[in-house]
Amino acid sequence: MTVFFELDAVTVERAGRRVLDGVSMRLEPGERLALVGSNGAGKTTLLRTLVGLEKPKGGRIVAFGAERRVEKDFHEVRARAGFLFQDPDDQLFSPTVIEDVAFGPLNLGLGREAAIERAETTLARLHLGHLARRVTHRLSGGEKRLVSLAGVLAMRPDVLLLDEPTNALDETHLARLTDILGGLDLAMVIVSHDRSFLEKLAGRAMLLDQGQLVEATLHRHAHVHDHLHIHAADGTHGHDHGHVDAANRPPSPPDETR
Ligand SMILES: Nc1ncnc2c1ncn2[C@@H]1O[C@H](COP(=O)(O)OP(=O)(O)O)[C@@H](O)[C@H]1O
Ligand SMILES: [Mg+2]
DSSP: OOOSEEEEEEEEEETTEEEEEEEEEEEOTTOEEEEEOOTTSSHHHHHHHHTTSSOOSEEEEEETTEEOOSTTHHHHHHHHEEEEOSSHHHHOOSSBHHHHHHHHHHHTTOOHHHHHHHHHHHHHHTTOGGGTTSBGGGSOHHHHHHHHHHHHHTTOOSEEEEESTTTTOOHHHHHHHHHHHHTOOOEEEEEOSOHHHHHHHOSEEEEEETTEEEEEEEEEOOOOSOOOOOOOTTOOOOOOOEEEEETTSOOOOTTTTO
8 A cells, every 4th residue: 555655854944944854754544643742843844744835945755655846746635634733713714614614625626515515424423513504713612623623524534634633622622532533544643742642542653853753652651749630529530641752762751741
């Protein structure tokens, strides 16, 4: 099967600064890759580069079996790789939910009726049918995130690029999002600081640091320390913590991540 993405020594500059400095990675069909790194490390830049929104200064991008260089090469990539933006307000722009979700399919060339039908099916599949006639800008943050995801999924992508999808989600919407993503048979690149979310969804991890992308391990271990957690009073909701450490570095001290 064709590799979905293959980056070879890709270098990207933003505002004159080298944000990605010779980054190489592969994403195979069905793979779910966690992408971690501190704020400003270049995670969003890397996702944007995959779909041609940043133009590399050097290196090579192969996507869905073909090398992609110029803008028109990326049109097919954007149709097949669904990008969930960090801020849902950047994603939603139609007045109503149904129109927003139908926009992608319309753009792919479906007729109006078929696009609306596709949008309705997608919303129903995500149990969001009740939001179809709602005004987009009046949705809650969590609803906006799920509707944005519906808009991306309505295009029937082969791979999802998820940029901090759990940001600003309450526990209910986080659980809904986790369930939805967990039930999808799609390749994903998941940018997140939420270790437990990544643990549930990702099969492997890479860490972006100082422009370099390195393999990282995704694992779970116990902690002995105090910090505040809110639990259901009946104690049925246990919890544990996940950590991501670079595979080729010494393990981080236990409290580094909080
Ligand atoms: N629109 C932009 N114009 C210029 N530089 C940017 C822009 N967006 C981000 N950058 C810079 O690119 C670097 C990487 O940013 P970004 O990819 O957004 O990081 P992350 O998603 O890991 O937080 C940062 O130094 C940031 O300041
Ligand atoms: Mg970002």
